[in-house]
Amino acid sequence: MKLSVIGAGYVGLPTSVGLASKGHPVLCIDIDERKVEKINTGKCPIYEEGLSELIEEVVSKDMLEATTDTQKAVANSDVTFISVGTPMKEDGSINLEYIKQAAEDAAKGIRDKDAYHLVVVKSTVVPKTTEDEIIPILEEVSGKTAGEDFGVCMNPEFLREGTALQDFLKPDRIVIGELDRKSGEKLEKIYKDFDAPIIRTSLRTAELIKYASNSLLATKISFINEIGRLCKELEIDVYEVADGVGTDHRINRDFLDSGAGFGGSCFPKDVRALIKVMEDYGEKPRILKEIINVNEEQKTKLVEQLQKHYKDLSGKKIAVLGLSFKPGTDDIRQSPAIDIISELKKKDAEVKAYDPEAIENMKKEHPDIKYTDSYTEALENTDAGLIVTGWGEFSEITLDEIRLMKNQIILEGRKTQLRIDKSYREGLSWP
Ligand code: NAD
Ligand code: UGA
Numbered sequence: 001m002k003l004s005v006i007g008a009g010y011v012g013l014p015t016s017v018g019l020a021s022k023g024h025p026v027l028c029i030d031i032d033e034r035k036v037e038k039i040n041t042g043k044c045p046i047y048e049e050g051l052s053e054l055i056e057e058v059v060s061k062d063m064l065e066a067t068t069d070t071q072k073a074v075a076n077s078d079v080t081f082i083s084v085g086t087p088m089k090e091d092g093s094i095n096l097e098y099i100k101q102a103a104e105d106a107a108k109g110i111r112d113k114d115a116y117h118l119v120v121v122k123s124t125v126v127p128k129t130t131e132d133e134i135i136p137i138l139e140e141v142s143g144k145t146a147g148e149d150f151g152v153c154m155n156p157e158f159l160r161e162g163t164a165l166q167d168f169l170k171p172d173r174i175v176i177g178e179l180d181r182k183s184g185e186k187l188e189k190i191y192k193d194f195d196a197p198i199i200r201t202s203l204r205t206a207e208l209i210k211y212a213s214n215s216l217l218a219t220k221i222s223f224i225n226e227i228g229r230l231c232k233e234l235e236i237d238v239y240e241v242a243d244g245v246g247t248d249h250r251i252n253r254d255f256l257d258s259g260a261g262f263g264g265s266c267f268p269k270d271v272r273a274l275i276k277v278m279e280d281y282g283e284k285p286r287i288l289k290e291i292i293n294v295n296e297e298q299k300t301k302l303v304e305q306l307q308k309h310y311k312d313l314s315g316k317k318i319a320v321l322g323l324s325f326k327p328g329t330d331d332i333r334q335s336p337a338i339d340i341i342s343e344l345k346k347k348d349a350e351v352k353a354y355d356p357e358a359i360e361n362m363k364k365e366h367p368d369i370k371y372t373d374s375y376t377e378a379l380e381n382t383d384a385g386l387i388v389t390g391w392g393e394f395s396e397i398t399l400d401e402i403r404l405m406k407n408q409i410i411l412e413g414r415k416t417q418l419r420i421d422k423s424y425r426e427g428l429s430w431p
Contacts, residue, residue: 001190003027004077004109006070006102008035010046010265010331011122011157012083014164017051020058021169022193027073028066039066047330047357050165070102074109074117079190082106082134083122083157087265092272094126096133103134107141110150118151118186124270126211126277127204130154130177151183154203156210161264162328174198177206211277214270215288220255221262222294228258228429229301237430239415258429260336260388260413261298263325268295268334299339301428302386302413303347309384309409314348317406319378322389322414323355323362330357332365336413337388341366354378356391380404390414399424 001024005016008030016028030036035045042059044052058064067073074080084098099121110117119138121130135146146152154177159167174196178184184200191198201209228238238258246253262268271291278285303313310316325335332338337353341362344351351369353362359371372378375394379385382405387394395417402408402424410425412418418425 001079002077003079003081003190004029004070004073005081005083006030006106007082007084007098007123008032008039008045008066009083009085010048010161010164011159012081013039013044013046013055014048014051014159014168015081015083015122015157016064017054017058018165018168019190020063021054023063024190025062026058026064027077028064029068029070029073030066031068033068036066036068039064048164049162049328054165070105071108071112074106075112076109077117078115079118079120079186080106080109081120081122081155085265086123086125088269088272091276093276094129094269094273096125096129099123099125099129100133100137103137104141107138110138110142110144116150118153118183120153120155120187122155122157124156124210124214124266125154125207126273127207129207130203135179147180147183151186152179152203153177153183153187154206155187156206156213158210158213161331162326169194171196175206175209176200177203179203211270211274214267215274215291217255218262218267218271218291218295219287221257221259221267222291222298224256224258225261225298225429226294231258231429232427232431235431237427239430257414259298259390260302260340260428261295263334263336263338265331265333268292299336300343302340302388302411303343305411305426305428306384306386309407312347313344315350316384317350317352317382318344319375319382319385319405320344320351320353321355321375321378321385321387321394322391323353324358324389327389327391330361332358332361335362335389337362338365340386340388341369345369352378352382355389356393376401376404381406383407384409384411386410387412387414387416390416392416394418 003024004027005012006029008028016026020026038045042056044055082102084102087095089095231238242256246256275285275288323337354372354375408424412427
Protein backbone atom coordinates (compact mmCIF):
# COMPACT_ATOMS: atom_id res chain seq x y z
CA MET A 1 0.00 0.00 0.00
CA LYS A 2 1.27 3.45 -0.87
CA LEU A 3 1.11 5.85 2.05
CA SER A 4 1.18 9.60 2.51
CA VAL A 5 1.90 11.32 5.82
CA ILE A 6 0.96 14.98 6.33
CA GLY A 7 3.36 16.76 8.74
CA ALA A 8 7.04 15.83 8.98
CA GLY A 9 7.55 16.70 12.65
CA TYR A 10 8.49 14.69 15.73
CA VAL A 11 5.63 12.24 15.02
CA GLY A 12 5.20 12.44 11.25
CA LEU A 13 8.84 11.86 10.43
CA PRO A 14 9.37 8.71 12.54
CA THR A 15 5.99 7.47 11.22
CA SER A 16 7.05 8.06 7.60
CA VAL A 17 10.50 6.59 8.04
CA GLY A 18 9.29 3.69 10.20
CA LEU A 19 6.56 2.68 7.75
CA ALA A 20 8.94 3.04 4.79
CA SER A 21 11.40 0.74 6.58
CA LYS A 22 8.57 -1.82 6.89
CA GLY A 23 8.24 -1.89 3.08
CA HIS A 24 5.52 0.70 2.40
CA PRO A 25 6.41 3.42 -0.12
CA VAL A 26 5.78 6.73 1.69
CA LEU A 27 5.18 10.28 0.49
CA CYS A 28 5.98 12.57 3.36
CA ILE A 29 4.34 16.01 3.18
CA ASP A 30 5.23 19.27 4.90
CA ILE A 31 4.56 22.95 4.25
CA ASP A 32 8.11 23.74 5.37
CA GLU A 33 10.16 23.67 2.17
CA ARG A 34 13.49 23.48 4.01
CA LYS A 35 12.38 20.28 5.77
CA VAL A 36 11.23 18.77 2.50
CA GLU A 37 14.53 19.58 0.78
CA LYS A 38 16.54 18.14 3.65
CA ILE A 39 14.56 14.90 3.72
CA ASN A 40 14.93 14.45 -0.04
CA THR A 41 18.71 14.63 0.31
CA GLY A 42 18.52 11.88 2.95
CA LYS A 43 19.13 14.25 5.88
CA CYS A 44 17.17 14.46 9.10
CA PRO A 45 15.67 17.88 10.02
CA ILE A 46 15.33 16.98 13.74
CA TYR A 47 17.59 15.30 16.30
CA GLU A 48 16.29 11.79 17.07
CA GLU A 49 18.42 8.76 17.75
CA GLY A 50 18.63 6.37 14.80
CA LEU A 51 16.45 8.54 12.56
CA SER A 52 19.27 10.09 10.46
CA GLU A 53 20.64 6.68 9.48
CA LEU A 54 17.24 5.25 8.58
CA ILE A 55 16.17 8.34 6.57
CA GLU A 56 19.32 8.04 4.51
CA GLU A 57 18.61 4.36 3.89
CA VAL A 58 14.92 4.65 2.93
CA VAL A 59 15.47 7.73 0.74
CA SER A 60 18.33 6.03 -1.11
CA LYS A 61 16.08 2.98 -1.71
CA ASP A 62 13.33 5.29 -3.07
CA MET A 63 10.96 4.17 -0.32
CA LEU A 64 10.55 7.71 1.02
CA GLU A 65 10.05 10.96 -0.82
CA ALA A 66 9.11 14.34 0.60
CA THR A 67 6.89 16.96 -1.01
CA THR A 68 4.96 20.14 -0.26
CA ASP A 69 2.10 19.14 -2.56
CA THR A 70 -0.53 17.49 -0.33
CA GLN A 71 -3.24 17.25 -2.95
CA LYS A 72 -1.02 15.35 -5.39
CA ALA A 73 0.52 13.13 -2.71
CA VAL A 74 -2.90 12.13 -1.37
CA ALA A 75 -4.24 11.47 -4.86
CA ASN A 76 -1.21 9.23 -5.50
CA SER A 77 -1.52 7.18 -2.32
CA ASP A 78 -3.97 4.71 -0.75
CA VAL A 79 -3.81 5.85 2.85
CA THR A 80 -3.08 9.28 4.37
CA PHE A 81 -1.91 9.80 7.94
CA ILE A 82 -2.43 13.29 9.40
CA SER A 83 0.23 14.14 11.98
CA VAL A 84 0.35 17.94 12.09
CA GLY A 85 0.57 19.85 15.36
CA THR A 86 -2.47 20.42 17.59
CA PRO A 87 -1.05 23.07 19.94
CA MET A 88 -2.66 24.82 22.86
CA LYS A 89 -4.65 28.05 22.68
CA GLU A 90 -4.33 30.77 25.34
CA ASP A 91 -7.29 29.31 27.31
CA GLY A 92 -5.77 25.81 27.32
CA SER A 93 -8.12 24.44 24.68
CA ILE A 94 -6.89 22.65 21.56
CA ASN A 95 -5.99 24.66 18.46
CA LEU A 96 -7.39 22.80 15.45
CA GLU A 97 -6.24 25.32 12.86
CA TYR A 98 -3.45 23.12 11.39
CA ILE A 99 -5.33 19.85 11.37
CA LYS A 100 -8.37 21.44 9.75
CA GLN A 101 -6.14 22.87 7.02
CA ALA A 102 -4.46 19.47 6.57
CA ALA A 103 -7.89 17.79 6.31
CA GLU A 104 -8.95 20.31 3.68
CA ASP A 105 -5.76 19.73 1.68
CA ALA A 106 -6.19 15.95 1.94
CA ALA A 107 -9.83 16.19 0.85
CA LYS A 108 -8.76 17.87 -2.40
CA GLY A 109 -6.58 14.84 -3.15
CA ILE A 110 -9.46 12.48 -2.33
CA ARG A 111 -11.68 14.49 -4.69
CA ASP A 112 -9.15 13.90 -7.49
CA LYS A 113 -9.12 10.09 -7.26
CA ASP A 114 -11.64 7.37 -8.02
CA ALA A 115 -10.42 4.63 -5.71
CA TYR A 116 -11.31 4.20 -2.03
CA HIS A 117 -8.99 6.14 0.29
CA LEU A 118 -8.32 5.88 4.01
CA VAL A 119 -7.63 8.93 6.20
CA VAL A 120 -5.94 8.25 9.53
CA VAL A 121 -5.87 10.97 12.18
CA LYS A 122 -2.63 10.48 14.11
CA SER A 123 -2.43 13.92 15.70
CA THR A 124 -3.68 14.09 19.27
CA VAL A 125 -7.22 15.49 19.17
CA VAL A 126 -9.87 15.79 21.91
CA PRO A 127 -12.78 13.32 21.87
CA LYS A 128 -15.25 13.82 19.02
CA THR A 129 -12.88 15.99 16.93
CA THR A 130 -12.59 13.40 14.17
CA GLU A 131 -16.39 12.99 14.03
CA ASP A 132 -17.41 16.63 14.45
CA GLU A 133 -14.58 18.53 12.77
CA ILE A 134 -12.47 16.35 10.47
CA ILE A 135 -15.06 14.15 8.73
CA PRO A 136 -17.33 17.11 7.81
CA ILE A 137 -14.35 18.90 6.18
CA LEU A 138 -13.31 15.75 4.32
CA GLU A 139 -16.86 15.19 3.02
CA GLU A 140 -17.57 18.78 2.11
CA VAL A 141 -14.33 19.47 0.24
CA SER A 142 -14.06 16.07 -1.50
CA GLY A 143 -17.76 15.91 -2.31
CA LYS A 144 -17.64 12.25 -1.20
CA THR A 145 -19.14 10.27 1.67
CA ALA A 146 -17.23 8.91 4.67
CA GLY A 147 -17.81 5.21 5.21
CA GLU A 148 -18.58 4.74 1.50
CA ASP A 149 -16.07 6.51 -0.75
CA PHE A 150 -13.40 6.84 1.87
CA GLY A 151 -12.65 5.44 5.31
CA VAL A 152 -11.55 7.18 8.52
CA CYS A 153 -9.50 5.98 11.49
CA MET A 154 -8.13 7.67 14.59
CA ASN A 155 -4.80 6.12 15.48
CA PRO A 156 -3.18 7.91 18.44
CA GLU A 157 0.60 7.87 18.69
CA PHE A 158 2.34 7.04 21.97
CA LEU A 159 5.98 7.57 21.00
CA ARG A 160 8.32 9.64 23.17
CA GLU A 161 10.79 12.14 21.82
CA GLY A 162 14.36 10.94 22.12
CA THR A 163 13.28 7.34 21.50
CA ALA A 164 10.73 8.13 18.80
CA LEU A 165 11.77 5.65 16.16
CA GLN A 166 12.19 2.76 18.56
CA ASP A 167 8.84 3.56 20.23
CA PHE A 168 7.11 3.79 16.87
CA LEU A 169 8.50 0.48 15.65
CA LYS A 170 8.01 -1.38 18.95
CA PRO A 171 4.91 0.08 20.61
CA ASP A 172 3.23 -1.42 23.71
CA ARG A 173 -0.05 -1.35 21.83
CA ILE A 174 -1.62 0.01 18.67
CA VAL A 175 -4.98 1.71 19.13
CA ILE A 176 -7.21 1.86 16.08
CA GLY A 177 -10.35 3.95 16.41
CA GLU A 178 -12.52 3.25 13.38
CA LEU A 179 -15.45 4.85 11.63
CA ASP A 180 -16.45 1.41 10.33
CA ARG A 181 -15.03 -2.10 10.04
CA LYS A 182 -13.59 -1.57 6.56
CA SER A 183 -11.53 1.42 7.72
CA GLY A 184 -10.15 -0.49 10.72
CA GLU A 185 -9.31 -3.59 8.64
CA LYS A 186 -7.33 -1.52 6.15
CA LEU A 187 -5.28 0.19 8.85
CA GLU A 188 -4.70 -3.09 10.70
CA LYS A 189 -3.10 -4.49 7.51
CA ILE A 190 -0.48 -1.71 7.58
CA TYR A 191 0.47 -2.74 11.12
CA LYS A 192 0.52 -6.49 10.42
CA ASP A 193 4.31 -6.73 10.83
CA PHE A 194 4.30 -4.93 14.18
CA ASP A 195 4.68 -7.12 17.22
CA ALA A 196 2.08 -5.38 19.41
CA PRO A 197 -1.50 -5.96 20.56
CA ILE A 198 -4.04 -4.08 18.45
CA ILE A 199 -7.00 -2.49 20.21
CA ARG A 200 -9.93 -1.61 17.96
CA THR A 201 -12.36 0.99 19.25
CA SER A 202 -14.67 3.78 18.20
CA LEU A 203 -13.11 7.04 16.99
CA ARG A 204 -13.86 8.98 20.17
CA THR A 205 -12.65 6.14 22.43
CA ALA A 206 -9.27 6.17 20.67
CA GLU A 207 -9.10 9.93 21.11
CA LEU A 208 -9.78 9.69 24.84
CA ILE A 209 -7.35 6.78 25.35
CA LYS A 210 -4.57 9.13 24.22
CA TYR A 211 -5.52 11.91 26.67
CA ALA A 212 -6.12 9.52 29.55
CA SER A 213 -2.70 7.89 28.95
CA ASN A 214 -0.77 11.16 28.87
CA SER A 215 -2.66 12.52 31.88
CA LEU A 216 -2.02 9.40 33.94
CA LEU A 217 1.72 9.54 33.15
CA ALA A 218 1.76 13.23 34.10
CA THR A 219 -0.08 12.31 37.32
CA LYS A 220 2.68 9.89 38.27
CA ILE A 221 5.29 12.62 37.78
CA SER A 222 3.47 15.29 39.77
CA PHE A 223 2.72 12.72 42.47
CA ILE A 224 6.37 11.75 42.90
CA ASN A 225 7.43 15.40 42.78
CA GLU A 226 5.02 16.13 45.63
CA ILE A 227 6.36 13.18 47.62
CA GLY A 228 9.86 14.51 46.79
CA ARG A 229 9.12 17.74 48.64
CA LEU A 230 8.50 15.76 51.82
CA CYS A 231 11.58 13.64 51.13
CA LYS A 232 13.71 16.77 51.05
CA GLU A 233 12.40 17.80 54.49
CA LEU A 234 12.91 14.32 55.94
CA GLU A 235 16.34 13.76 54.36
CA ILE A 236 15.06 10.80 52.39
CA ASP A 237 16.05 9.98 48.81
CA VAL A 238 12.89 10.13 46.69
CA TYR A 239 14.50 7.78 44.15
CA GLU A 240 14.75 5.09 46.81
CA VAL A 241 11.10 5.66 47.66
CA ALA A 242 10.21 5.40 43.95
CA ASP A 243 12.15 2.11 43.70
CA GLY A 244 10.31 0.73 46.70
CA VAL A 245 6.91 1.84 45.46
CA GLY A 246 7.50 1.02 41.80
CA THR A 247 8.47 -2.60 42.46
CA ASP A 248 4.77 -3.25 43.00
CA HIS A 249 3.80 -4.42 39.51
CA ARG A 250 0.40 -2.74 39.89
CA ILE A 251 2.17 0.62 40.17
CA ASN A 252 5.33 0.12 38.07
CA ARG A 253 8.58 2.12 38.43
CA ASP A 254 8.27 4.04 35.14
CA PHE A 255 7.55 7.78 35.29
CA LEU A 256 8.39 8.01 38.97
CA ASP A 257 11.61 9.97 38.49
CA SER A 258 11.34 13.19 40.40
CA GLY A 259 12.82 16.30 38.78
CA ALA A 260 12.30 19.91 37.81
CA GLY A 261 8.81 19.16 36.47
CA PHE A 262 7.54 17.76 33.22
CA GLY A 263 7.79 19.72 29.98
CA GLY A 264 7.56 18.93 26.31
CA SER A 265 5.01 19.59 23.65
CA CYS A 266 2.47 17.11 24.99
CA PHE A 267 1.91 16.58 28.74
CA PRO A 268 1.37 20.28 29.54
CA LYS A 269 -0.92 20.88 26.58
CA ASP A 270 -2.79 17.58 26.70
CA VAL A 271 -3.61 17.75 30.42
CA ARG A 272 -4.82 21.33 29.93
CA ALA A 273 -6.92 20.36 26.89
CA LEU A 274 -8.55 17.55 28.88
CA ILE A 275 -9.31 20.00 31.70
CA LYS A 276 -11.01 22.29 29.19
CA VAL A 277 -13.05 19.47 27.65
CA MET A 278 -14.25 18.28 31.07
CA GLU A 279 -15.25 21.82 32.01
CA ASP A 280 -17.09 22.22 28.71
CA TYR A 281 -19.14 19.15 29.71
CA GLY A 282 -19.81 20.66 33.17
CA GLU A 283 -17.50 18.28 35.04
CA LYS A 284 -14.87 19.29 37.63
CA PRO A 285 -11.37 18.10 36.66
CA ARG A 286 -9.95 18.29 40.21
CA ILE A 287 -7.05 15.85 39.86
CA LEU A 288 -6.06 17.14 36.43
CA LYS A 289 -5.86 20.72 37.69
CA GLU A 290 -3.59 19.75 40.57
CA ILE A 291 -1.24 17.89 38.19
CA ILE A 292 -0.63 21.23 36.47
CA ASN A 293 -0.43 23.25 39.70
CA VAL A 294 2.18 20.94 41.25
CA ASN A 295 4.15 21.00 38.00
CA GLU A 296 4.16 24.78 37.73
CA GLU A 297 5.50 25.08 41.29
CA GLN A 298 8.07 22.36 40.65
CA LYS A 299 9.66 24.20 37.73
CA THR A 300 11.23 26.87 39.91
CA LYS A 301 11.99 24.76 43.01
CA LEU A 302 15.66 24.67 42.00
CA VAL A 303 15.86 28.46 42.11
CA GLU A 304 14.19 28.43 45.55
CA GLN A 305 16.82 25.94 46.70
CA LEU A 306 19.57 28.09 45.24
CA GLN A 307 18.29 31.03 47.24
CA LYS A 308 18.98 29.10 50.43
CA HIS A 309 22.64 29.66 49.48
CA TYR A 310 22.29 33.14 47.99
CA LYS A 311 19.30 35.11 49.20
CA ASP A 312 20.19 37.83 46.73
CA LEU A 313 21.02 36.38 43.32
CA SER A 314 21.83 39.74 41.76
CA GLY A 315 25.18 39.52 39.92
CA LYS A 316 25.64 35.84 40.85
CA LYS A 317 27.00 33.73 38.02
CA ILE A 318 24.86 30.62 37.57
CA ALA A 319 25.47 27.73 35.16
CA VAL A 320 22.34 26.05 33.80
CA LEU A 321 23.18 22.57 32.53
CA GLY A 322 20.58 20.97 30.27
CA LEU A 323 18.05 23.00 28.28
CA SER A 324 15.95 20.47 26.37
CA PHE A 325 12.77 19.26 28.10
CA LYS A 326 14.38 15.83 28.47
CA PRO A 327 17.64 14.16 27.40
CA GLY A 328 17.99 12.80 23.87
CA THR A 329 16.22 15.64 22.08
CA ASP A 330 16.85 19.21 20.90
CA ASP A 331 13.22 20.10 21.69
CA ILE A 332 12.77 22.83 24.31
CA ARG A 333 8.99 23.19 24.10
CA GLN A 334 7.70 23.87 27.67
CA SER A 335 11.10 22.88 29.03
CA PRO A 336 11.49 23.66 32.77
CA ALA A 337 14.83 25.28 31.78
CA ILE A 338 12.92 28.13 30.10
CA ASP A 339 11.17 29.06 33.38
CA ILE A 340 14.30 28.53 35.45
CA ILE A 341 16.33 30.88 33.24
CA SER A 342 13.51 33.47 33.30
CA GLU A 343 13.40 33.30 37.08
CA LEU A 344 17.20 33.69 37.34
CA LYS A 345 17.11 36.66 34.95
CA LYS A 346 14.29 38.25 36.96
CA LYS A 347 16.55 38.04 40.00
CA ASP A 348 19.41 39.65 38.01
CA ALA A 349 21.66 36.58 38.04
CA GLU A 350 24.16 36.14 35.18
CA VAL A 351 23.28 32.94 33.38
CA LYS A 352 25.66 30.69 31.42
CA ALA A 353 23.88 27.80 29.72
CA TYR A 354 24.96 24.57 28.10
CA ASP A 355 23.17 21.68 26.38
CA PRO A 356 24.57 19.10 23.95
CA GLU A 357 21.74 19.59 21.42
CA ALA A 358 19.29 22.34 22.35
CA ILE A 359 21.32 25.58 22.43
CA GLU A 360 20.16 26.86 19.04
CA ASN A 361 16.51 26.39 20.02
CA MET A 362 16.98 28.04 23.43
CA LYS A 363 18.69 31.05 21.81
CA LYS A 364 15.32 31.91 20.24
CA GLU A 365 13.67 31.89 23.70
CA HIS A 366 16.51 33.49 25.69
CA PRO A 367 18.81 35.32 23.26
CA ASP A 368 20.38 37.46 26.00
CA ILE A 369 22.27 34.88 28.09
CA LYS A 370 25.69 33.35 27.51
CA TYR A 371 25.90 29.92 25.87
CA THR A 372 28.95 27.68 26.08
CA ASP A 373 30.34 24.78 24.06
CA SER A 374 30.81 22.47 27.02
CA TYR A 375 29.56 22.02 30.57
CA THR A 376 33.11 22.63 31.79
CA GLU A 377 33.12 26.07 30.23
CA ALA A 378 29.67 26.78 31.67
CA LEU A 379 30.80 25.88 35.19
CA GLU A 380 33.98 27.96 35.06
CA ASN A 381 34.00 30.82 37.56
CA THR A 382 30.32 30.43 38.55
CA ASP A 383 28.66 30.63 41.96
CA ALA A 384 26.53 27.53 41.36
CA GLY A 385 25.59 24.98 38.72
CA LEU A 386 22.02 23.73 38.20
CA ILE A 387 21.51 20.38 36.46
CA VAL A 388 18.06 20.78 34.91
CA THR A 389 18.03 17.99 32.29
CA GLY A 390 19.61 14.63 33.07
CA TRP A 391 21.89 14.27 30.02
CA GLY A 392 24.24 11.31 30.64
CA GLU A 393 27.37 13.41 30.14
CA PHE A 394 26.69 15.40 33.31
CA SER A 395 27.49 12.32 35.37
CA GLU A 396 31.07 12.68 34.09
CA ILE A 397 31.66 16.03 35.82
CA THR A 398 34.94 15.68 37.70
CA LEU A 399 36.28 17.24 40.86
CA ASP A 400 38.84 19.16 38.78
CA GLU A 401 35.99 20.71 36.82
CA ILE A 402 34.13 21.58 40.02
CA ARG A 403 37.28 23.30 41.24
CA LEU A 404 37.02 25.69 38.28
CA MET A 405 33.89 27.13 39.90
CA LYS A 406 34.06 30.20 42.13
CA ASN A 407 31.78 28.58 44.68
CA GLN A 408 31.45 24.84 44.42
CA ILE A 409 27.74 24.08 44.55
CA ILE A 410 25.95 21.74 42.18
CA LEU A 411 22.16 21.48 42.53
CA GLU A 412 20.73 18.45 40.77
CA GLY A 413 17.17 18.75 39.48
CA ARG A 414 17.38 15.25 38.05
CA LYS A 415 19.39 12.56 39.76
CA THR A 416 22.50 11.77 37.72
CA GLN A 417 25.25 9.27 38.45
CA LEU A 418 27.60 12.08 39.52
CA ARG A 419 30.68 10.60 41.16
CA ILE A 420 31.99 13.79 42.76
CA ASP A 421 32.03 14.09 46.53
CA LYS A 422 28.61 14.61 48.15
CA SER A 423 29.81 17.76 49.89
CA TYR A 424 29.69 19.63 46.55
CA ARG A 425 26.24 18.51 45.46
CA GLU A 426 22.64 18.70 46.53
CA GLY A 427 19.55 17.00 45.16
CA LEU A 428 16.21 18.65 44.64
CA SER A 429 14.30 15.82 46.35
CA TRP A 430 17.03 13.96 48.18
CA PRO A 431 19.56 14.90 50.83
P1 NAD B 1 5.59 19.19 15.08
O1 NAD B 1 5.26 20.62 15.30
O2 NAD B 1 6.93 18.66 15.39
O3 NAD B 1 5.32 18.83 13.54
C1 NAD B 1 4.20 19.20 12.83
C2 NAD B 1 4.62 19.39 11.36
O4 NAD B 1 3.44 19.60 10.57
C3 NAD B 1 5.51 20.61 11.12
O5 NAD B 1 6.68 20.21 10.43
C4 NAD B 1 4.65 21.56 10.28
O6 NAD B 1 5.40 22.33 9.36
C5 NAD B 1 3.73 20.57 9.57
N1 NAD B 1 2.46 21.12 9.10
C6 NAD B 1 1.61 21.96 9.72
N2 NAD B 1 0.52 22.18 8.96
C7 NAD B 1 0.69 21.47 7.83
C8 NAD B 1 -0.11 21.26 6.65
N3 NAD B 1 -1.31 21.82 6.49
N4 NAD B 1 0.39 20.47 5.70
C9 NAD B 1 1.60 19.87 5.83
N5 NAD B 1 2.38 20.00 6.93
C10 NAD B 1 1.92 20.79 7.90
O7 NAD B 1 4.46 18.35 15.85
P2 NAD B 1 4.64 16.91 16.53
O8 NAD B 1 5.36 17.03 17.79
O9 NAD B 1 5.08 15.94 15.49
O10 NAD B 1 3.11 16.59 16.92
C11 NAD B 1 2.16 16.25 15.95
C12 NAD B 1 0.93 15.69 16.65
O11 NAD B 1 1.26 14.46 17.30
C13 NAD B 1 0.35 16.57 17.76
O12 NAD B 1 -1.04 16.41 17.78
C14 NAD B 1 0.96 16.01 19.02
O13 NAD B 1 0.17 16.26 20.16
C15 NAD B 1 0.98 14.53 18.70
N6 NAD B 1 2.01 13.75 19.39
C16 NAD B 1 3.26 14.25 19.56
C17 NAD B 1 4.25 13.47 20.17
C18 NAD B 1 5.64 13.98 20.40
O14 NAD B 1 6.39 13.31 21.09
N7 NAD B 1 6.03 15.12 19.88
C19 NAD B 1 3.94 12.16 20.55
C20 NAD B 1 2.65 11.66 20.35
C21 NAD B 1 1.68 12.47 19.75
C1 UGA C 1 5.12 11.82 26.26
C2 UGA C 1 4.62 10.39 26.49
O1 UGA C 1 5.58 9.66 27.26
C3 UGA C 1 4.41 9.67 25.16
O2 UGA C 1 3.86 8.37 25.39
C4 UGA C 1 3.44 10.49 24.31
O3 UGA C 1 3.26 9.91 23.04
C5 UGA C 1 3.99 11.89 24.15
O4 UGA C 1 4.19 12.50 25.45
C6 UGA C 1 3.03 12.76 23.42
O5 UGA C 1 1.85 12.58 23.46
O6 UGA C 1 3.56 13.67 22.81
P1 UGA C 1 7.46 12.93 25.63
O7 UGA C 1 6.78 14.21 26.02
O8 UGA C 1 8.18 12.88 24.36
O9 UGA C 1 6.38 11.75 25.61
O10 UGA C 1 8.53 12.56 26.75
P2 UGA C 1 8.46 11.83 28.17
O11 UGA C 1 9.56 10.87 28.25
O12 UGA C 1 7.11 11.33 28.49
O13 UGA C 1 8.80 13.05 29.13
C7 UGA C 1 7.89 14.12 29.33
C8 UGA C 1 8.36 14.99 30.45
O14 UGA C 1 8.21 14.31 31.69
C9 UGA C 1 9.84 15.38 30.36
O15 UGA C 1 10.00 16.72 30.75
C10 UGA C 1 10.51 14.45 31.36
O16 UGA C 1 11.70 14.97 31.90
C11 UGA C 1 9.43 14.33 32.41
N1 UGA C 1 9.54 13.09 33.20
C12 UGA C 1 9.39 11.89 32.62
C13 UGA C 1 9.80 13.18 34.56
O17 UGA C 1 9.93 14.29 35.12
N2 UGA C 1 9.90 12.03 35.29
C14 UGA C 1 9.73 10.81 34.73
O18 UGA C 1 9.83 9.80 35.47
C15 UGA C 1 9.48 10.74 33.37
